[in-house]
Amino acid sequence: MADDLSRRRNTGGFEMHRLYRYKDFTIEVNAESIDGIPGGKVLSIPVGYVAVVHISCGESSTTIQGLSFGxxxxxxxxxxxxxxxxxxxxxxxxxxxxxxxxxxxxMR
Structure with missing residues (x-):
């Protein structure tokens, strides 16, 4: 499932995608590349990656707004x-x- 989702959402980049379960939550993490060479006809080479995280509770499709971490x-x-x-x-x-x-x- 995660591999199919990765291919659909991460088009044209070096990104990776993973789904994790923790307690009663689903954690979706994408590793998105930070390009070192801007656009054009040259293949951009990533200089690093940031983590983009979405958290949802239980089976709900509602997620907390995406959070980016470096x-x-x-x-x-x-x-x-x-x-x-x-x-x-x-x-x-x-x-x-x-x-x-x-x-x-x-408790209050």
Missing amino acids: QSDGRPFASEAEALMRGYGAAQSIIDGMTIGSALGS
Whole structure:
């Protein structure tokens, strides 16, 4: 499923796409390339990658607005794999914060 979705959504680039399940959430992570050589007839070579993350709850198709992540100093990640893993880790932290926040809210 993820491979078919990747081909449909990531046209003409070096992007990778993964779907993960975490707790009762679906995490969609795309590693999108940052081009080093602008357009034209020259093949652009990526200088790095950013993670674009979408989080949805359960089976709902409604997602939180897409979030983009790079390294903490603002630079892109060196590889697609690093972008995917860091994006997934960031999504886990967001979900943990949401679930802790809702648990604390229900205690009041």
